[in-house]
Amino acid sequence: MNRLLTWFSGTENQKFTLVLLVLFCIFLEETIHLYWGIEMAYTHVFYILLVVAAIWYHERAVFLAIVLGVMHVVVSYSVFGELTWPPLLRAMMFILVTAIVAVISAKKDEYQEELVESKKVIEANHEVLIAYVAECANRLRHPIEIVHDNLRELERQVELEGPPGDLMIRLQLQVKNTEQIILNLHELNQAIVTDNKQIPEAYREFIGR
Amino acid sequence: MNRDLLETLLGELACGKNQVLWLATADRLKQDNIDIVKTMVKQGSHLIIITTNQPYSVLKKNYERAEIDFSRLYFIDAITSYAIGTTPQGEQNVRFISTPYNLTDLGIAITTTLDEFSEKSPCVLFDSVSTMLLYLPSCTISKFIHYLSNRFRLIDTPGFFLAVGKGLDPMMVSNLTTFMDETIKPDRK
Numbered sequence: 001m002n003r004l005l006t007w008f009s010g011t012e013n014q015k016f017t018l019v020l021l022v023l024f025c026i027f028l029e030e031t032i033h034l035y036w037g038i039e040m041a042y043t044h045v046f047y048i049l050l051v052v053a054a055i056w057y058h059e060r061a062v063f064l065a066i067v068l069g070v071m072h073v074v075v076s077y078s079v080f081g082e083l084t085w086p087p088l089l090r091a092m093m094f095i096l097v098t099a100i101v102a103v104i105s106a107k108k109d110e111y112q113e114e115l116v117e118s119k120k121v122i123e124a125n126h127e128v129l130i131a132y133v134a135e136c137a138n139r140l141r142h143p144i145e146i147v148h149d150n151l152r153e154l155e156r157q158v159e160l161e162g163p164p165g166d167l168m169i170r171l172q173l174q175v176k177n178t179e180q181i182i183l184n185l186h187e188l189n190q191a192i193v194t195d196n197k198q199i200p201e202a203y204r205e206f207i208g209r
Numbered sequence: 210m211n212r213d214l215l216e217t218l219l220g221e222l223a224c225g226k227n228q229v230l231w232l233a234t235a236d237r238l239k240q241d242n243i244d245i246v247k248t249m250v251k252q253g254s255h256l257i258i259i260t261t262n263q264p265y266s267v268l269k270k271n272y273e274r275a276e277i278d279f280s281r282l283y284f285i286d287a288i289t290s291y292a293i294g295t296t297p298q299g300e301q302n303v304r305f306i307s308t309p310y311n312l313t314d315l316g317i318a319i320t321t322t323l324d325e326f327s328e329k330s331p332c333v334l335f336d337s338v339s340t341m342l343l344y345l346p347s348c349t350i351s352k353f354i355h356y357l358s359n360r361f362r363l364i365d366t367p368g369f370f371l372a373v374g375k376g377l378d379p380m381m382v383s384n385l386t387t388f389m390d391e392t393i394k395p396d397r398k
Contacts, residue, residue, distance in 0.1 A: 134378045139347070143342060146376075180344060
C-alpha cells in the first residue's frame with residue numbers, strides 16, 4: 001500500500017495521478033449526480049483531488065476547483081432545472097478549501113527550500129572551516145615543529161660538541177623559517193577574514209592586522 | 210630499519226624505477242636522508258638531491274661525516290640563497306635556486322639537471338615535502354609533487370620523496386600516496 005502511494009505521489013507520476021482523480025470525479029458527477037440525481041455525499045471525494053492538487057501545484061489548483069465547482073453547479077441546474085444555494089455553496093467551498101491548502105502548502109515548500117539553502121550554506125562554511133583548520137595545521141603547526149626540532153638538534157650538538165662551524169647558517173635558516181611562519185599566519189588570517197561577514201568588523205580588522 | 214633490509218628495499222625500489230613516498234618521523238628525517246643517500250651511493254647510483262630543508266653546506270658536512278662518496282651526488286639547493294642571502298662560490302656539484310616557493314625555477318633546475326645526468330641514470334631524492342609546507346599551500350605542493358613524480362616516471366628515474374608522516378594532513382597524504390608507486394613508513398616496519 002505504501003509503495004503504491006509512493007508511486008502515485010512520485011514527482012514524475014503526479015500529473016498521471018491527478019488525471020485519474022479528475023476522471024474519477026467526472027465519473028461520479030455523471031453517474032451519481034446527473035444519472036441518479038443524488039446531490040449529497042459524493043462531492044466529498046472531490047476534496048481528495050483538490051487537496052492533493054493544492055499540495056502539489058499550490059495556487060494553480062484553484063483553477064481546477066473553479067472548473068469542478070462550475071461543473072457541479074451546471075449539472076445541478078440541468079438535473080433540477082433551477083439554480084439552488086447548496087451546489088453554489090459546495091462550489092465555493094471547493095475553491096475556499098483549495099485556496100487555503102494551496103497557501104499553506106506554498107508556505108511550507110518555501111520554508112523547506114529556505115531550509116535546504118541554509119543547510120547548503122552551513123555545509124559550505126563547514127567545509128571552508130575544515131580546510132582552514134587543516135591548512136593551519138599544515139602551514140603553522142608542522143613548520144613550528146620543524147623549527148623546534150632543528151633548534152633542539154642544534155642545542156644538543158652545541159652541548160655535546162661545542163658550536164659547529166655552520167652554526168650561523170643554521171641559525172639564519174631557523175630565523176628565516178620563523179619569519180615565513182609569521183607570514184603564513186598573516187596569510188591564513190587574511191584568508192579567513194576576507195568576505196567572512198560572520199566575524200564582527202572590529203575582530204576582522206584585528207585579525208587581519 | 211636495519212641496514213640489510215634498507216639496502217634490499219632501496220635496491221628493489223630503484224630497480225623498479227619506482228616513485229616512493231618515504232614517511233619518516235620528525236626525529237628520523239635527517240638520519241633517513243643520510244641512510245638513503247649512503248645506501249644508494251654504495252649500490253653505485255648517482256643521486257640528485259633536491260633540498261628545501263637543510264642548506265647544501267650543512268648536508269655536505271652530514272654526508273662527509275657519514276663518509277659518503279661525494280662525487281656521486283648532485284644538489285639542487287632551494288634554501289641557501291633564501292635563508293642566508295648569499296651562496297657559496299666555486300661549488301661544482303650544486304645548483305642554487307633563489308627561493309623554495311619559486312617552483313618554476315625549481316622545475317627548470319630539475320629538468321636541466323636530469324638532462325645533464327641522463328647518461329648516469331640517476332635517482333632523485335626530494336628532501337622534503339613537509340618543509341615545502343612552510344612556503345606554499347598544500348594544494349600547490351601536491352600539484353608540484355604530482356608533476357615531479359610523473360616527470361621522473363616518464364624518463365625512468367626513481368624518485369624518493371621524503372616527508373614527516375605526522376606533519377601532513379590525511380587528505381594530502383592520500384593525494385601523495387595516489388601519485389606514488391610505493392609508500393614507505395620505515396618506523397613501522
